Amino acid sequence: MTALRSTDVSKVFEDGFTALSDINLSVEPGEFVTLLGPSGCGKTTLLKIFAGFYAPTTGRIELNGNDVTNAPPEKRDTAMCFQSYALFPHLSVAENIEFGPKQNRIDRTSRTGRVNELLRQVDLEQHRDKLPNKLSGGQQQRVALARALAIRPSVVLFDEPLSNLDAKLREQVRREIRGLQREFGFTAIYVTHDQAEALAMSDRVVVMRGGRVDQIGAPEEVYERPETAFVADFIGSANLLPFRRVDDHSVETALGRLTVADQPDSSARFLCWRPEDAEFGVTQGENLITANLSERAYQGSYTELHIPLPDAPDQRLHLPGVAAGIGDRITFRLSPERIRFVRGELE
Amino acid sequence: MTLRRGLLILALLTPGLGVILLMIGSVFYVAVMQSVGFYNLTGEDSFSLEHWRKVLDSKQFGRALSYSAYIAVVASIGSVAIAYPIAIWLRRPFRGSLVISALLKAPLFVPGLVASFLFLNVIAYHGIVNQLLMWIGITNAPIRLQNDRGAWGVVFLQLWKNMPFALLLLTGAVQSISDEVLDAARDLGAGGFDRFRKVIAPLTVQAMQASLIIIFIGAAGDFAFQVTAGPTNVQSMAQYMVFLKDSFGRWNQAAAVGLSLMVLALFGSLMLAFTARILSKSGKW
Numbered sequence: 245m246t247a248l249r250s251t252d253v254s255k256v257f258e259d260g261f262t263a264l265s266d267i268n269l270s271v272e273p274g275e276f277v278t279l280l281g282p283s284g285c286g287k288t289t290l291l292k293i294f295a296g297f298y299a300p301t302t303g304r305i306e307l308n309g310n311d312v313t314n315a316p317p318e319k320r321d322t323a324m325c326f327q328s329y330a331l332f333p334h335l336s337v338a339e340n341i342e343f344g345p346k347q348n349r350i351d352r353t354s355r356t357g358r359v360n361e362l363l364r365q366v367d368l369e370q371h372r373d374k375l376p377n378k379l380s381g382g383q384q385q386r387v388a389l390a391r392a393l394a395i396r397p398s399v400v401l402f403d404e405p406l407s408n409l410d411a412k413l414r415e416q417v418r419r420e421i422r423g424l425q426r427e428f429g430f431t432a433i434y435v436t437h438d439q440a441e442a443l444a445m446s447d448r449v450v451v452m453r454g455g456r457v458d459q460i461g462a463p464e465e466v467y468e469r470p471e472t473a474f475v476a477d478f479i480g481s482a483n484l485l486p487f488r489r490v491d492d493h494s495v496e497t498a499l500g501r502l503t504v505a506d507q508p509d510s511s512a513r514f515l516c517w518r519p520e521d522a523e524f525g526v527t528q529g530e531n532l533i534t535a536n537l538s539e540r541a542y543q544g545s546y547t548e549l550h551i552p553l554p555d556a557p558d559q560r561l562h563l564p565g566v567a568a569g570i571g572d573r574i575t576f577r578l579s580p581e582r583i584r585f586v587r588g589e590l591e
Numbered sequence: 592m593t594l595r596r597g598l599l600i601l602a603l604l605t606p607g608l609g610v611i612l613l614m615i616g617s618v619f620y621v622a623v624m625q626s627v628g629f630y631n632l633t634g635e636d637s638f639s640l641e642h643w644r645k646v647l648d649s650k651q652f653g654r655a656l657s658y659s660a661y662i663a664v665v666a667s668i669g670s671v672a673i674a675y676p677i678a679i680w681l682r683r684p685f686r687g688s689l690v691i692s693a694l695l696k697a698p699l700f701v702p703g704l705v706a707s708f709l710f711l712n713v714i715a716y717h718g719i720v721n722q723l724l725m726w727i728g729i730t731n732a733p734i735r736l737q738n739d740r741g742a743w744g745v746v747f748l749q750l751w752k753n754m755p756f757a758l759l760l761l762t763g764a765v766q767s768i769s770d771e772v773l774d775a776a777r778d779l780g781a782g783g784f785d786r787f788r789k790v791i792a793p794l795t796v797q798a799m800q801a802s803l804i805i806i807f808i809g810a811a812g813d814f815a816f817q818v819t820a821g822p823t824n825v826q827s828m829a830q831y832m833v834f835l836k837d838s839f840g841r842w843n844q845a846a847a848v849g850l851s852l853m854v855l856a857l858f859g860s861l862m863l864a865f866t867a868r869i870l871s872k873s874g875k876w
Contacts, residue, residue, distance in 0.1 A: 297774055317777045324778045330771035334793045343789075347780035395779060 245309050247273040247431040248294060248399055253303030255289055255455075263289040264455045267303070271433065273398070276425055278434045278442040281452035282478065287435045290452075291401050294433060296320050308398055318347075323392035324401040327408065329384045331376040337387050338363065338372040344395035362390040365424065382413045389421060393428060400425075402434040406441065418445060439479045443467060451475045458588075472588035476516045483559045484514040484590060493580075498556035503530040505580040512585035519548065519562040521582040524574070531578040535559075540570050549574070619853075625846035632842055642843035652848065655831040656855065659811050662742065662827065663859055666749035666810035667803045673750065674757035674802070678765045679791065692762070696755040703752060707819035710748055711737055737820060744820040749810050757802040764798035765791060788871075796871040803867060804860040811856045828852040 248271040255264040264286045271277050279287040292298045294305065296317035305313045312320050323344070331340050338359050345355045363369045366386040376384055385405055392400050402421070406414040422445050425432050436442055442449050443463040451458045451466060451474075459466055459475045470476035473484050487495040487508070494503050497515055504515075526532070538558065539550035546562040553559060561576060568574055624630050628639035646652050677695065681688055698706065714720050714736040721733040737744065768791060776790045792799070814829040821827065826834060828848060836845040 295774075295778060297777075317774070318780045318782055322778070324775070326771045326775060328769065328771050330769065330775035332772060332776070332790060343776070343781075344779035347785065391775075391779070 278446040280442040286455040323397040508585035511587040522576040526577040659828040663811035667806040670753040678761040703815040764795035800864040
């Protein structure tokens with residue numbers, strides 16, 4: 245049985261703004277699905293529709309096979325982790341965690357057991373009597389997660405839970421969330437605008453733009469085989485070039501004539517390749533490109549190089565090490581298998 | 592803190608706090624001394640508890656005390672009880688909410704005596720309430736509504752006058768609670784009433800206490816509403832105090848009543864504030 249399903253869900257707010265259009269999504273039990281997209285793409289609106297805070301204008305929401313489209317949040321088998329943690333400031337850590345089970349009339353012994361177990365799992369046993377304002381951001385996020393898990397929901401909804409944490413802590417809490425998700429086996433719907441977070445955590449990624457789903461797939465799939473120019477550009481960095489089809493195996497671009505493995509279909513608008521796809525030190529074979537560098541940005545493990553093109557965006561290359569400077573002439577190869585075709589428009 | 596620093600702080604506070612303490616202190620001192628036989632208008636000053644005995648033995652005093660306490664409790668709790676749902680309703684702005692909020696606070700700008708007079712005009716024999724009752728056919732002739740023995744008129748006026756004040760304090764406090772905190776409570780299974788008693792009330796308890804205390808003190812010492820629209824078979828403490836002074840020239844007994852009113856105001860408001868704190872902490876109401 246599907247843990248969560250949305251069918252033709254749309255949302256139009258009172259001021260006429262259309263936040264979501266025709267969202268169809270099925271999430272399997274125990275799956276970790278991330279809603280990924282830029283600000284204003286409708287991902288949080290969709291999450292709040294799943295939670296019951298917003299009613300969809302059209303469409304249907306099912307939780308574990310039950311229609312919950314019009315059910316209020318308190319009647320849904322979901323729990324939410326909020327961006328601001330939303331801990332009850334007047335209650336201690338333990339009382340915050342106990343709030344949900346108490347509300348659901350779980351007996352005192354079971355409640356205490358759950359609270360103690362969760363405190364141990366999120367490593368906050370020594371902080372159980374503290375008020376939330378005495379905890380760090382990471383600790384508060386762990387309390388929020390424990391509070392959500394305490395009601396044993398079948399689906400946990402995460403609304404950009406790591407956005408208030410610094411980079412190092414974000415990675416640590418990210419691992420903790422994924423670890424707890426695997427341990428408890430709950431279904432997770434996770435909202436973020438951070439593509440690295442989405443790729444690292446998810447079983448599947450739902451890339452959204454302008455209230456619509458652009459692509460759904462495993463992280464490797466959306467990264468390696470983006471279907472639209474937006475997905476290619478939003479997830480990682482991508483070089484997008486207009487092209488003209490020459491024959492079944494080659495296209496004409498601003499980089500010159502390129503041999504391709506895929507054949508572009510009629511909806512394809514751009515040729516796409518990743519900066520790390522450039523192969524250096526190769527002097528023979530197809531798709532050898534020589535160009536002058538216009539910009540260089542050292543990134544630690546690699547150096548980003550820019551190649552200017554007439555009537556097309558700069559193309560970016562990721563060169564391991566630092567052995568290139570502005571004005572240098574370099575040669576690289578693009579493997580035909582690494583060249584994709586995507587539909588859609590550039591932002 | 593050094594002595595020098597302490598003295599400096601005291602000196603800096605003196606112009607403000609000193610005047611207040613001097614004013615309150617002198618009034619309180621005179622009232623206390625007068626109630627035990629000093630500061631007489633005529634006759635010799637001498638220490639005596641006779642004035643207190645006469646006041647405390649008086650049935651009129653007992654009735655005035657319980658009546659004022661009753662009005663103050665009903666006014667403070669009633670005002671807060673009415674103001675809370677309105678404050679929650681007005682928590683997030685909507686079309687017209689500003690106008691509604693302004694209208695609800697309008698009674699703050701109407702002096703109590705004027706409000707009483709207007710109220711009497713509405714419920715008097717010739718008022719629109721009686722006219723309406725006769726026009727609908729419920730009564731054949733005007734009925735007496737003013738100065739009712741149950742003090743409903745005074746209670747109404749107290750709520751009308753004090754609810755906006757409670758609303759003023761509670762609106763700010765309720766608005767300071769984030770949407771996400773309330774959403775979290777809802778998400779964890781709390782319905783409307785549970786969200787109020789487990790989240791909103793504890794997080795706004797200070798505004799609630801301030802409302803209860805200030806309204807209680809004002810209502811306990813009410814004179815204008817009582818004299819204009821109150822029942823004629825019982826006096827409020829303030830009315831009784833003035834009555835003793837004006838009708839019999841019993842300044843010393845009036846001072847004893849005044850001090851009793853202060854004790855009632857202090858004790859009652861503290862009790863209400865304490866009860867509000869306990870209830871909001873336990874979440875068992």
